[in-house]
Amino acid sequence: MAKCLICKRKIESLVAIGEQCICRSCEKQIIGMKPKDKGYEELLLQLKPLSKMILSSYEKIEDREEREFEE
Numbered sequence: 001m002a003k004c005l006i007c008k009r010k011i012e013s014l015v016a017i018g019e020q021c022i023c024r025s026c027e028k029q030i031i032g033m034k035p036k037d038k039g040y041e042e043l044l045l046q047l048k049p050l051s052k053m054i055l056s057s058y059e060k061i062e063d064r065e066e067r068e069f070e071e
């Protein structure tokens with residue numbers, strides 16, 4: 001069982017970035033967050049070491065979804 005990078009709860013691997021995982025609720029939190037929101041900077045700090053991996057993995061997910069949508 002993996003641990004969520006943000007809230008540290010034990011989760012099944014939903015969003016895996018290398019060995020790091022983010023649970024569904026934290027994923028929603030990140031996606032819905034705006035730079036003015038409270039906790040945004042804190043969240044960025046938690047994610048900073050992984051930001052490049054996260055971005056590249058999201059790009060891959062988007063690519064896959066776009067391709068599936070076209071088919």
Ligand SMILES: [Zn+2]
Binds near residue numbers: 008024
């Ligand atoms: Zn979480």
